[in-house]
Amino acid sequence: MKTIKRAFRMHRIFVIQELKRMMEYKGDFIVGIIGFLLGQFFNLLFIWIIFSQIPNLVGWTLEQIVFIYGFSLIPKGLDHLLFDNLWGIGHFIVRKGDFDKYLTRPINPLFHVMVEKLQIDALGELIMGIALICIVLPSLVIEWSFIKIVMILIVIPFATLIYTGIKIATAAIAFWTKRSGNITYMFYMVNDFSKYPINIYNNFVKTIITYIIPFAFTAFYPAYYILTGENPLFNIGVTVLIAIVIMSIGIFIWNRGIKAYESAGS
Amino acid sequence: MIYAEHLKKEFKKVIKEPGLKGSIKALFKPKKEIVTAVDDINFHVSKGEILGFIGPNGAGKSTVIKMLTGILTPTSGECRINGQIPQNNRQKYVKEIGVVFGQRTQLWWDLPLTETYNVLKEIYEVSDENFKKRMAFLNEVLELEGFIKSPVRTLSLGQRMRADIAASLLHSPKVLFLDEPTIGLDVVVKDNIRNAIMEINKEEQTTVILTTHDISDIELLCKRIVMIDKGKNVFDGDLHELKSKYGQIRELHFETTTKDISNVLAYKEHFNFIDDDISVNVDGNLVNVRFNSSVVPVSEMLKYTLQKIDINDISVKDADIEEIVRRLYKQGV
Numbered sequence: 001m002k003t004i005k006r007a008f009r010m011h012r013i014f015v016i017q018e019l020k021r022m023m024e025y026k027g028d029f030i031v032g033i034i035g036f037l038l039g040q041f042f043n044l045l046f047i048w049i050i051f052s053q054i055p056n057l058v059g060w061t062l063e064q065i066v067f068i069y070g071f072s073l074i075p076k077g078l079d080h081l082l083f084d085n086l087w088g089i090g091h092f093i094v095r096k097g098d099f100d101k102y103l104t105r106p107i108n109p110l111f112h113v114m115v116e117k118l119q120i121d122a123l124g125e126l127i128m129g130i131a132l133i134c135i136v137l138p139s140l141v142i143e144w145s146f147i148k149i150v151m152i153l154i155v156i157p158f159a160t161l162i163y164t165g166i167k168i169a170t171a172a173i174a175f176w177t178k179r180s181g182n183i184t185y186m187f188y189m190v191n192d193f194s195k196y197p198i199n200i201y202n203n204f205v206k207t208i209i210t211y212i213i214p215f216a217f218t219a220f221y222p223a224y225y226i227l228t229g230e231n232p233l234f235n236i237g238v239t240v241l242i243a244i245v246i247m248s249i250g251i252f253i254w255n256r257g258i259k260a261y262e263s264a265g266s
Numbered sequence: 267m268i269y270a271e272h273l274k275k276e277f278k279k280v281i282k283e284p285g286l287k288g289s290i291k292a293l294f295k296p297k298k299e300i301v302t303a304v305d306d307i308n309f310h311v312s313k314g315e316i317l318g319f320i321g322p323n324g325a326g327k328s329t330v331i332k333m334l335t336g337i338l339t340p341t342s343g344e345c346r347i348n349g350q351i352p353q354n355n356r357q358k359y360v361k362e363i364g365v366v367f368g369q370r371t372q373l374w375w376d377l378p379l380t381e382t383y384n385v386l387k388e389i390y391e392v393s394d395e396n397f398k399k400r401m402a403f404l405n406e407v408l409e410l411e412g413f414i415k416s417p418v419r420t421l422s423l424g425q426r427m428r429a430d431i432a433a434s435l436l437h438s439p440k441v442l443f444l445d446e447p448t449i450g451l452d453v454v455v456k457d458n459i460r461n462a463i464m465e466i467n468k469e470e471q472t473t474v475i476l477t478t479h480d481i482s483d484i485e486l487l488c489k490r491i492v493m494i495d496k497g498k499n500v501f502d503g504d505l506h507e508l509k510s511k512y513g514q515i516r517e518l519h520f521e522t523t524t525k526d527i528s529n530v531l532a533y534k535e536h537f538n539f540i541d542d543d544i545s546v547n548v549d550g551n552l553v554n555v556r557f558n559s560s561v562v563p564v565s566e567m568l569k570y571t572l573q574k575i576d577i578n579d580i581s582v583k584d585a586d587i588e589e590i591v592r593r594l595y596k597q598g599v
Binding site: 009013014021097101104261262265 | 328335336337377381389390
């Protein structure tokens with residue numbers, strides 16, 4: 001309990017530090033916000049144009065597709081917003097020996113790396129995801145229940161952890177290879193498949209995004225449950241299970257990696 | 267306090283032939299070689315001691331420091347600091363140590379210096395009261411006031427180094443590891459940093475391990491030194507011992523009116539010196555002779571010199587540590 005409290009406190013402190021850092025360069029900060037809002041607006045417009053050309057897809061209505069797409073952006077955006085610094089591990093933190101710093105501080109290095117930076121751009125994904133859901137929600141027939149809402153609240157953090165776990169596992173490869181950013185990128189890009197209903201794909205893609213790089217559990221399966229209320233054991237339960245398994249694998253590789261870390265000459 | 271026993275660290279290295287072709291070849295058929303950076307290092311440091319840890323570039327100093335601070339895991343052997351093995355419970359262990367790598371910084375680059383200290387206070391869970399006291403103390407010994415409100419990116423190297431040392435001391439560590447804390451600094455800042463290290467060592471009995479290439483750091487701060495070369499222990503003892511063991515080098519300085527002295531004075535032939543044991547430098551009528559006094563005693567040298575030429579002024583100097591270290595680095599032991 002004490003550790004969790006401390007983790008939240010440290011997280012808050014790092015986030016505040018990061019916000020201060022961004023505001024240190026005011027011009028850049030303001031232009032960044034304007035650019036970001038513009039970008040989101042055009043993104044939304046673009047997606048709407050594309051979706052309105054597809055009235056339905058293998059039995060899915062436009063609204064349902066948009067809902068799944070919107071839902072997929074939430075776990076992705078959360079992970080992107082909070083834990084984006086993991087990319088740095090595979091790109092330069094290990095290669096340049098900057099990881100030393102995390103090892104000489106009395107907080108868990110993985111936690112430290114994860115929460116040190118805040119990726120504000122990701123708010124765009126979150127806003128867009130929520131906006132898309134809000135737009136189609138009135139025209140969708142969804143049965144709401146207390147249990148369903150609880151399920152949604154549970155599944156979102158776990159779906160986020162699927163992303164985070166995959167990033168941890170692939171970033172940690174850098175402890176041996178010095179650089180693994182492209183491996184992370186390769187895995188990460190598979191997530192594009194998860195934004196659409198899974199039955200539009202052939203079996204090969206289906207198998208990959210369900211069992212191998214299980215991004216389908218970050219979006220399609222939970223969204224499917226929300227839309228239909230069917231099979232919560234699989235759609236929600238397995239999502240949670242997969243998140244736990246992937247995080248465990250990630251942390252296992254990470255901890256092994258720290259032992260293999262070689263720093264850099266100085 | 268600090269024990270290093272049979273410390274060994276090996277790195278795997280991929281051998282590449284030069285050029286793009288070599289790189290492509292290494293990509294498919296990597297040739298691996300094991301490089302032993304640190305090989306059976308042993309030493310021990312008592313509480314409150316300042317240990318100078320020296321050796322030429324690439325000797326393995328930083329690798330040893332990184333094993334002692336828990337950053338690297340030794341291939342074999344063990345180090346214990348205050349009864350703890352760094353790698354076993356790293357998070358608990360690092361609360362008791364402070365680390366400064368002169369070539370890196372742990373300060374928040376874009377923010378005013380105070381912000382770094384405020385976050386470190388939280389990271390190390392320093393109480394408000396202790397933090398205040400500590401900052402006042404560090405302000406005093408490291409003179410931070412002048413730039414504590416400036417963003418770190420605007421600090422000079424000297425200011426940054428002082429700020430980094432303060433950052434490493436915020437939580438009152440029992441052991442302080444300084445890896446080249448005076449690198450690239452001017453004389454005044456060096457003095458300031460040395461005084462700060464001495465003061466902290468005196469006030470709080472902080473054990474300090476210091477690596478440096480500046481021999482004055484060693485002469486001013488350390489009673490004891492450990493020298494390593496190519497990953498192996500070369501010397502372990504106090505400065506005095508180093509001088510008496512390797513310091514038979516003396517210097518003879520004199521001013522002469524005799525012309526063309528290199529023909530008149532033939533030390534090498536007369537005393538049968540070998541190459542490394544003697545060197546003569548002539549600059550106008552000033553002459554500087556450096557020789558090994560274990561081969562020929564100082565009195566003999568003086569007698570011979572005075573017999574051969576007219577001397578205005580003469581002095582004999584002890585070898586300084588720098589000279590000894592230079593010789594040791596050059597030839598090994």
